[in-house]
Amino acid sequence: MEFYNTLTKKKEVFKPLAENKVKIYVCGPTVYNFIHLGNARPMCVFDVLRRYLIYREFKVTFVQNFTDIDDKIIAKANENGVTCEKIADLYKKEYKKDAHGLNVDDADIHPTATGDIFNMVEFVSKLMDKGYAYKTDSGDVYFRTGKFARYGNLSGQSPENLQAGARVAIDDEQKEDPCDFVLWKSSKPGEPWWPSPWGNGRPGWHLECSTMIKHHLGIMIDIHCGGQDLTFPHHENEIAQSECCNGRKLANYWLHNGFVNINHEKMSKSLNNFFTVREIAEKFGYEPIRYLMISAHYRTPINYSEEVMSNCKSALSRLYNCKEKLDLAVDFASKIKSPANKNSAKESLAKENLLKHRAAFIKVMDDDLNTAGALAVLFDLVRDVNSEILSEFKYSKEILVFSKELLKEFSGVLGILSSDKKSRTLSKKAEILVKQREEARKNKDFRKSDELRNKLLEMGVILQDTSDGVVLKFSDD
Ligand SMILES: [Zn+2]
Structure with a gap:
């Protein structure tokens, strides 16, 4: 240091x-x-x-x-x-x-x-x-x-x-x-x-x-x-x-x-x-x-300047957005389904890639407390989480939790993303609807399944059916 x-x-x-x-x-x-x-x-x-x-x-x-x-x-x-x-x-x-x-x-x-x-x-x-x-x-x-x-x-x-x-x-x-x-x-x-x-x-x-x-x-x-x-x-x-x-x-x-x-x-x-x-x-x-x-x-x-402040606000919302999506994904994985095989090579690679961000974070902070560099690392992490971890949904709960913890780790050192806003979780109602829909799908009642999917959509929960079962999907933003 x-x-x-x-x-x-x-x-x-x-x-x-x-x-x-x-x-x-x-x-x-x-x-x-x-x-x-x-x-x-x-x-x-x-x-x-x-x-x-x-x-x-x-x-x-x-x-x-x-x-x-x-x-x-x-x-x-x-x-x-x-x-x-x-x-x-x-x-x-x-x-x-x-x-x-x-x-x-x-x-x-x-x-x-x-x-x-x-x-x-x-x-x-x-x-x-x-x-x-x-x-x-x-x-x-x-x-x-x-x-x-x-x-x-x-x-x-x-x-x-x-x-x-x-x-x-x-x-x-x-x-x-x-x-x-x-x-x-x-x-x-x-x-x-x-x-x-x-x-x-x-x-x-x-x-x-x-x-x-x-x-x-x-x-x-x-x-x-x-x-x-x-x-x-x-x-x-x-x-x-x-x-x-x-x-x-x-x-x-x-x-x-x-x-x-x-x-x-x-x-x-x-x-x-x-x-x-x-x-x-x-x-x-x-x-x-x-x-x-x-x-x-x-x-x-x-x-x-006022313009600089607006930019700071939007940068923070990008970070909060990723945090909320991770919260929801972890909750979904806990209550409904955790995709992927824990031991797969893909999982290890994902973890290895996430750990590279930690090494990068320490490297820039060790260099005379380069907080600008640390924020860049934080955004790199968010980019990878959005484009890979959250979009693919092939990752286990363990990887989702690890991503969430890493985001918390970096932002905690920088003292940001500390807003008391409750972490986003799947509501009890949504949880029940997802489970009912799983049941309908199993019984090949596709009309009911679609109906339930639309109800969930209205609640902001987007589902995607994969060969591996239902997963949570996030719209691109
Ligand atoms: Zn003094």
């Missing part, structure tokens, strides 16, 4: 720190609003990463934080005349609704920044003791980037470049170096605060992630994930703080997902093309959004 590692800028074979165990951290949302379409991408692709690792029999611990104290939350709370806690709680709930809709599994641990303040203070104290942090006259504590030689490695920037960029955006005259970033912010009137050795204040955003990783996963983790926009400064700063505080590497693999564009333009409020996941879900449903998010390789940009 290989992943493209932003840290080394190349694809690397994945080796976990402990055999068969994987520790993953994903930067979570700042809970001050509904999540936007761009937020759905890391949620979906790193959920696939987790599902795939579990599929490959790794024991995964997946941590995603909630940033529940931040300038934006404070601003929203003031706007609405409520506490920051109330805003954070509300949007945490809304986040979970969207995550559930997108079929994103709950993280094993979902820590909040405010739940870990004590550990953050301890973390900063350690950096102070080691000389990696300093307090300014205004009571803020900064990280001393000049002391960390590898600063800029993740985002591939030289110290000169970083300084030039930081000078433009200089936010505090009291910093020693324009690149230094805040670890602890002194409290301003009306803001929530916590006590610390440097006065009352609150943690800086970057510090929150570093501390939560250390507290909930340990000093070193296997994979750190997030959106490409977080590479700099957020992840660069996480590395600097953690590695200076702990004296160890923070994460072995850094995975970053690409952007979501809207009609080939960058999504932004000023361009008036800013959509929340909720808005899009109300229009198209959640599942097509998930499908869109995994339809391209996670590192490449994807494009959203």
Whole structure:
């Protein structure tokens, strides 16, 4: 299994720190609003990463934080005349609704920044003791980037470049170096605060992630994930703080997902093309959004448009259609008749061909989590099931069940076809009619047999008489 590692800028074979165990951290949302379409991408692709690792029999611990104290939350709370806690709680709930809709599994641990303040203070104290942090006259504590030689490695920037960029955006005259970033912010009137050795204040955003990783996963983790926009400064700063505080590497693999564009333009409020996941879900449903998010390789940009969403919807219906036909065929084989001889050469060949899809699925997913390739394999499977397994009806129940399980296996890793729709089964009434018709045929009562066949046709059950007996037939679609 290989992943493209932003840290080394190349694809690397994945080796976990402990055999068969994987520790993953994903930067979570700042809970001050509904999540936007761009937020759905890391949620979906790193959920696939987790599902795939579990599929490959790794024991995964997946941590995603909630940033529940931040300038934006404070601003929203003031706007609405409520506490920051109330805003954070509300949007945490809304986040979970969207995550559930997108079929994103709950993280094993979902820590909040405010739940870990004590550990953050301890973390900063350690950096102070080691000389990696300093307090300014205004009571803020900064990280001393000049002391960390590898600063800029993740985002591939030289110290000169970083300084030039930081000078433009200089936010505090009291910093020693324009690149230094805040670890602890002194409290301003009306803001929530916590006590610390440097006065009352609150943690800086970057510090929150570093501390939560250390507290909930340990000093070193296997994979750190997030959106490409977080590479700099957020992840660069996480590395600097953690590695200076702990004296160890923070994460072995850094995975970053690409952007979501809207009609080939960058999504932004000023361009008036800013959509929340909720808005899009109300229009198209959640599942097509998930499908869109995994339809391209996670590192490449994807494009959203109404047309693209319709295509995602039709792709999903093709998959659901095959799933429903398999459900019905398995049910028919259980209740009425299972065709074919289990040991025939044709059966073995069919199974062998189905297994080739599994090998193909693993091959593409092992190649840096190529979900686009995995969807192609899923459609290859569906094509073969439709054109061979379901059209011929020479296969045993075992092969039908195996096809159904394989479809479930691949779609389960990708997190699609999860709709709660009941699987299609032969109704009791249809079952009785089919059996009556078999009886009529045996008695050579062809008039009655035809009558019953037409009744079944009205119910959507198409029968075909073969030398081997009656089988279920699906119309071409
Ligand atoms: Zn983070």
